[in-house]
Structures are given as C-alpha cells and as structure tokens.
Amino acid sequence: MLDVIEIQQKASQGRTEPYLCRLSDNKRYYVKGPQAGAKGLINEAVCAYLGSALQLDVPAHCCAYLPQGLLRFDDAASRVLGDGDSMVFASELVPDLLEVTPTSVLTMPEQYARDLFLFDYWIRNEDRTMTENGGNPNLFYRAASKQYVVLDHNLAFDSGYDFNANANVHLAYNAWFGAQHDALWRPHYSAKLAIALQGLPQYAATLPPAWLEAAPGYLAEINDTLSLFNSDEFWEVLI
Known part of the structure; x- marks a missing residue:
C-alpha cells in the first residue's frame, strides 16, 4: 500500500x-x-x-x-x-493533458468513442457531456502519445440515470448512433463486459473496509447494475 x-x-x-x-x-x-x-x-x-x-x-x-x-x-x-x-x-498524474473540445473530440478514433459511450451507459454515468457550446467531458487528450484519457467517475451508478434524456449530449453519441454496427456488435461487447465484471469481486476485495462500512450494501447494488447487460432490455436502447 x-x-x-x-x-x-x-x-x-x-x-x-x-x-x-x-x-x-x-x-x-x-x-x-x-x-x-x-x-x-x-x-x-x-x-x-x-x-x-x-x-x-x-x-x-x-x-x-x-x-x-x-x-x-x-x-x-x-x-x-x-x-x-x-x-x-x-x-x-498524466502530464501534458488538454481537455477535449467540441473540435478535438471529432478526431477521437471511432472504435474508442464507441467503447467509451458503452462504458458510460454501463456504469450509468451522465457526467461526460459535450455540445457545440462546450460541456463537462471529463476526457483529456495527450498529444505526445495520442491518448484520450478518461477521468472522474465519482457520479457513476446514478440511481436517477436517464439514458433517453441524456444520451444525446454524451460526447460520443454520434460515434455510436451515427454509423451502422456489424452483426456481431452485441456478442462482442457482451463478452468484454462479462470478463470485466468477472474480475470485479477480486478487485473489490482490495477496497478499504472503511469505505465499504460507510456505504453498506453498495457494492451489491453496483454488481446488480452492471449485471443488467445480461438482459435484452439493456441492449434495446442502443439499437
């Protein structure tokens, strides 16, 4: 530690x-x-x-x-x-980061943008917004390595999360809905989410007991939320 x-x-x-x-x-x-x-x-x-x-x-x-x-x-x-x-x-600290702008976000690789959109949907995160007038992207670009660095998730797993009301201001909305997905997109993402979720209990066991004691049952709520990808309803709004 x-x-x-x-x-x-x-x-x-x-x-x-x-x-x-x-x-x-x-x-x-x-x-x-x-x-x-x-x-x-x-x-x-x-x-x-x-x-x-x-x-x-x-x-x-x-x-x-x-x-x-x-x-x-x-x-x-x-x-x-x-x-x-x-x-x-x-x-x-990742040095030399610049917050993305409505212009620079357009150069983000399409697959990365789609992965980010699905990730925020999965974790119920409404806090990565971008419109032509700006927003709160919580996404940064590092020119030296051409990385798009993802930060700040304290507002994830929002019990009031509303996909239909907020998806269109997500900075990767157009990347997800602007192009047709191939026939294997759901199995592809289902497998990735399953693998990530499978490793969560082992990782969660390393979290400080004081955090867990202050929020009893919260990890179980998170697991229930993440497990929703096993339902058809989870995927229907993404088509």
Missing part, C-alpha cells in the same frame, strides 16, 4: 476538489478524500478498474493512506481531505 507523503496543491478543476500529492513511490497523484463521499470513492475505484479492463486509457490508480500529520497545519486541505489517518483514492 502506498502512503501520501506530500500535499502539493489543489487541482484547478473538479467539483470534489482533488489535491495533487506525492506518494511513497515518488510519483504524483490526484487524491480524492471525504469530499467525494464513500460512494464516490468506491465509484472512482470500481470505474477505474472497469475502464482499464475495457482497455480505455484510465490513469494508474490506487487506494493510499493519508497520515494525520500532513494535514495538521493545512486547514484548506483538511476541509477537503479530512483529518487524515484515512484511505483516499489516488489517480496518477
């Missing part, structure tokens, strides 16, 4: 106010704590695992220990990260 050894600065973006920190592996990570809530932290970790399993470019991540001593004289960080002696979610 990694420890937070230095709190550096608050991120310029993000409603949960992540802090850039250095961890005991001497790498820098954006850290989220109590401000995100127990469910938000679980969402971040689970979706980072699932996104990686689906071969989306999600930054390396971990759950890290935040010692009390680092926050003793930092009131601003304490307001967001708590009093310390706690577990936080850490997402490794």
